[in-house]
Amino acid sequence: xxxxxxxxxxxxxxxxxxxxxxxxxxxxxxxxxxxxxxxxxxxxxxxxxxxxxxxxxxxxxxxxxxxxxxxxxxxxxxxxxxxxxxxxxxxxxxxxxxxxxxxxxxxxxxxxxxxxxxxxxxxxxxxxxxxxxxxxx
Amino acid sequence: xxxxxxxxxxxxxxxxxxxxxxxxxxxxxxxxxxxxxxxxxxxxxxxxxxxxxxxxxxxxxxxxxxxxxxxxxxxxxxxxxxxxxxxxxxxxxxxxxxxxxxxxxxxxxxxxxxxxxxxxxxxxxxxxxxxxxxxxx
Amino acid sequence: xxxxxxxxxxxxxxxxxxxxxxxxxxxxxxxxxxxxxxxxxxxxxxxxxxxxxxxxxxxxxxxxxxxxxxxxxxxxxxxxxxxxxxxxxxxxxxxxxxxxxxxxxxxxxxxxxxxxxxxxxxxxxxxxxxxxxxxxx
Amino acid sequence: xxxxxxxxxxxxxxxxxxxxxxxxxxxxxxxxxxxxxxxxxxxxxxxxxxxxxxxxxxxxxxxxxxxxxxxxxxxxxxxxxxxxxxxxxxxxxxxxxxxxxxxxxxxxxxxxxxxxxxxxxxxxxxxxxxxxxxxxx
Amino acid sequence: xxxxxxxxxxxxxxxxxxxxxxxxxxxxxxxxxxxxxxxxxxxxxxxxxxxxxxxxxxxxxxxxxxxxxxxxxxxxxxxxxxxxxxxxxxxxxxxxxxxxxxxxxxxxxxxxxxxxxxxxxxxxxxxxxxxxxxxxx
Amino acid sequence: xxxxxxxxxxxxxxxxxxxxxxxxxxxxxxxxxxxxxxxxxxxxxxxxxxxxxxxxxxxxxxxxxxxxxxxxxxxxxxxxxxxxxxxxxxxxxxxxxxxxxxxxxxxxxxxxxxxxxxxxxxxxxxxxxxxxxxxxx
Numbered sequence: 001x002x003x004x005x006x007x008x009x010x011x012x013x014x015x016x017x018x019x020x021x022x023x024x025x026x027x028x029x030x031x032x033x034x035x036x037x038x039x040x041x042x043x044x045x046x047x048x049x050x051x052x053x054x055x056x057x058x059x060x061x062x063x064x065x066x067x068x069x070x071x072x073x074x075x076x077x078x079x080x081x082x083x084x085x086x087x088x089x090x091x092x093x094x095x096x097x098x099x100x101x102x103x104x105x106x107x108x109x110x111x112x113x114x115x116x117x118x119x120x121x122x123x124x125x126x127x128x129x130x131x132x133x134x135x136x137x
Numbered sequence: 138x139x140x141x142x143x144x145x146x147x148x149x150x151x152x153x154x155x156x157x158x159x160x161x162x163x164x165x166x167x168x169x170x171x172x173x174x175x176x177x178x179x180x181x182x183x184x185x186x187x188x189x190x191x192x193x194x195x196x197x198x199x200x201x202x203x204x205x206x207x208x209x210x211x212x213x214x215x216x217x218x219x220x221x222x223x224x225x226x227x228x229x230x231x232x233x234x235x236x237x238x239x240x241x242x243x244x245x246x247x248x249x250x251x252x253x254x255x256x257x258x259x260x261x262x263x264x265x266x267x268x269x270x271x272x273x274x
Numbered sequence: 275x276x277x278x279x280x281x282x283x284x285x286x287x288x289x290x291x292x293x294x295x296x297x298x299x300x301x302x303x304x305x306x307x308x309x310x311x312x313x314x315x316x317x318x319x320x321x322x323x324x325x326x327x328x329x330x331x332x333x334x335x336x337x338x339x340x341x342x343x344x345x346x347x348x349x350x351x352x353x354x355x356x357x358x359x360x361x362x363x364x365x366x367x368x369x370x371x372x373x374x375x376x377x378x379x380x381x382x383x384x385x386x387x388x389x390x391x392x393x394x395x396x397x398x399x400x401x402x403x404x405x406x407x408x409x410x411x
Numbered sequence: 412x413x414x415x416x417x418x419x420x421x422x423x424x425x426x427x428x429x430x431x432x433x434x435x436x437x438x439x440x441x442x443x444x445x446x447x448x449x450x451x452x453x454x455x456x457x458x459x460x461x462x463x464x465x466x467x468x469x470x471x472x473x474x475x476x477x478x479x480x481x482x483x484x485x486x487x488x489x490x491x492x493x494x495x496x497x498x499x500x501x502x503x504x505x506x507x508x509x510x511x512x513x514x515x516x517x518x519x520x521x522x523x524x525x526x527x528x529x530x531x532x533x534x535x536x537x538x539x540x541x542x543x544x545x546x547x548x
Numbered sequence: 549x550x551x552x553x554x555x556x557x558x559x560x561x562x563x564x565x566x567x568x569x570x571x572x573x574x575x576x577x578x579x580x581x582x583x584x585x586x587x588x589x590x591x592x593x594x595x596x597x598x599x600x601x602x603x604x605x606x607x608x609x610x611x612x613x614x615x616x617x618x619x620x621x622x623x624x625x626x627x628x629x630x631x632x633x634x635x636x637x638x639x640x641x642x643x644x645x646x647x648x649x650x651x652x653x654x655x656x657x658x659x660x661x662x663x664x665x666x667x668x669x670x671x672x673x674x675x676x677x678x679x680x681x682x683x684x685x
Numbered sequence: 686x687x688x689x690x691x692x693x694x695x696x697x698x699x700x701x702x703x704x705x706x707x708x709x710x711x712x713x714x715x716x717x718x719x720x721x722x723x724x725x726x727x728x729x730x731x732x733x734x735x736x737x738x739x740x741x742x743x744x745x746x747x748x749x750x751x752x753x754x755x756x757x758x759x760x761x762x763x764x765x766x767x768x769x770x771x772x773x774x775x776x777x778x779x780x781x782x783x784x785x786x787x788x789x790x791x792x793x794x795x796x797x798x799x800x801x802x803x804x805x806x807x808x809x810x811x812x813x814x815x816x817x818x819x820x821x822x
Contacts, residue, residue: 013150013175037219038150040177058507082174096332140818195781233606270551287698287723311767312698314725356722370469407414424561424586448630449561451588493585644743681688
């Protein structure tokens with residue numbers, strides 16, 4: 001069993017808030033992250049998969065395939081976008097780092113299984129001081 | 138003569154566009170950076186000042202003073218903000234990395250002179266692959 | 275279940291030695307790290323907690339609360355200090371990276387539980403080539 | 412139980428290919444990594460061991476011992492070498508990052524056990540975007 | 549006048565040696581870098597250009613154009629290649645970091661001038677401990 | 686003319702203070718950096734030299750020679766040391782980053798000239814947020 005990780009990046013705008021809360025309540029809970037005019041980040045995404053190393057290639061999977069899946073399902077949807085307004089799979093969710101990581105897991109899990117590997121971890125770095133890791137449960 | 142650099146960071150949303158251009162023209166020139174729904178970055182700012190090392194302190198200036206000026210004039214104005222909509226000194230400017238760096242120079246130059254040092258360089262990192270440096274002329 | 279990590283930093287002096295050993299014995303075991311005149315490091319601390327993502331906020335816990343706890347319990351006690359002489363919770367311990375990480379765990383565990391999360395890992399980076407991770411047992 | 416990690420580096424040339432495949436087949440599967448004239452990397456190796464912290468030293472093991480083992484068994488064999496042609500323990504293997512990590516595990520496991528610790532993870536970083544982790548099974 | 553820098557990367561094999569020297573002489577001067585079986589690096593390239601910021605775009609030049617030139621002239625020629633055997637503009641040169649940087653300057657200078665900017669610096673990082681900077685004279 | 690930079694590191698304890706000032710005055714000017722019990726840093730040193738690229742080697746100078754000089758003159762004197770108490774060339778100086786950089790310049794300048802190159806810059810990084818650069822005048 002081997003773990004392999006691919007790093008990708010996307011730059012996006014977002015806002016932490018709930019529609020059913022007042023601006024005051026949102027500010028109280030989410031602080032400056034609830035700015036109605038948005039702010040943004042250079043998100044760094046690490047996708048770790050695990051699987052058996054195949055004797056004929058020395059690969060678990062070809063990283064080009066993993067990179068292509070991440071780009072098609074995540075980067076194309078999120079890069080240079082407003083995560084609250086423009087990303088189908090974040091609709092009606094609070095756009096916290098935790099929720100983004102879980103949504104990315106959902107986007108990737110089946111496609112990685114189709115490659116014959118298993119999604120192990122989605123790590124999402126929001127700033128150099130903050131990151132989350134989701135293991136699927 | 139000694140050069141001293143202080144690093145600070147701010148996370149912000151922005152959009153590259155001109156009001157007097159159509160969306161099509163903006164998209165043609167600025168690409169996905171012209172997204173009308175905004176995107177964002179973790180900007181990293183390096184402010185370099187130069188001056189004589191004072192015999193009594195071993196300092197050119199106290200870095201706490203430099204950090205305070207950068208925070209008051211730049212970080213408080215830009216962090217978790219929309220650079221196009223909310224930053225007074227970016228009003229009516231194209232919010233390119235180049236123009237942000239020049240505007241930051243204008244904000245800092247006099248206050249640093251008041252400390253007895255000279256602003257030497259404003260370096261602004263937008264992504265790990267792109268940065269600008271402005272030397273004041 | 276989600277893992278969230280907060281990074282904090284502290285700069286400190288320390289020495290690896292045992293009072294009940296001679297300087298020669300300390301030098302033999304701990305090498306240049308036993309210098310009686312001290313040396314120091316820019317320590318980088320990663321605190322990882324785990325817990326359920328709350329539906330109402332999209333957070334496991336508010337990272338401001340985690341950051342405040344780390345600052346109050348660890349950074350205020352250790353930053354710009356002599357870890358052997360000035361840190362109450364390192365008294366009578368060998369100030370190895372391993373022992374510092376375990377002591378930080380003890381300092382943080384209850385306060386993080388009080389926030390409704392669980393401390394998962396204390397990672398302490400001493401140099402770019404060396405770090406330890408402690409999982410509480 | 413404590414985890415300790417030591418980072419080491421080596422710069423090497425390699426090629427991904429199988430002798431029993433044609434150049435066309437190798438190119439199809441391994442892409443530009445199958446270049447018959449070789450290419451190379453600055454590999455970064457993280458070796459994580461785990462064990463009990465000894466009361467008399469505050470150490471799991473002395474990191475100098477771990478560093479010496481890694482240098483003797485891995486770095487001396489691989490640094491500034493052609494991994495396909497000159498590394499005994501890679502002979503007749505496809506020189507993928509996965510296979511290198513497993514081979515390094517085999518090289519280190521017994522020597523680390525002899526120090527009274529247990530090898531936990533071999534992490535090998537090939538580029539800033541790709542790395543593997545092997546846990547021994 | 550503004551300086552703008554674009555970072556690109558390439559992974560390549562090379563060898564430091566002179567054909568007119570014996571293997572012994574090459575080893576004496578170039579050490580392990582003269583290994584006849586090659587070694588390799590993850591090279592990091594920073595290309596800095598300077599120019600006037602255009603009022604209509606806020607750009608000195610569009611970084612996409614700079615990136616395209618670097619990819620066409622340098623990365624396509626050097627990535628996953630043997631720098632001694634396969635790179636036309638390194639033929640009959642000692643493949644030192646210094647000489648690579650000067651050759652990259654020659655490749656880029658005119659194309660950047662054609663964009664209306666001026667090449668200012670080619671910085672080439674060979675390892676985390678070694679880099680060169682060339683300013684064209 | 687080519688610029689070449691070598692990175693080296695040292696971990697040391699220090700204190701910012703003047704013997705002829707009271708503890709109160711030192712605290713007022715230097716803040717927590719004046720802690721009488723010391724604190725410390727992982728200093729990162731970049732030494733840049735400049736010179737002509739020699740046709741016979743493709744080198745300005747052999748980096749092994751530069752590394753050896755830095756180690757002999759600077760790292761051996763400062764690593765795992767108390768910069769105030771144990772470093773001959775810091776005696777009777779305020780141990781600010783500025784003064785350390787100037788002292789390192791003095792230590793290196795002649796030896797680098799003896800190699801046929803010219804010392805261009807001593808850059809000393811104290812924390813990820815602060816560094817100084819000294820160009821010799």
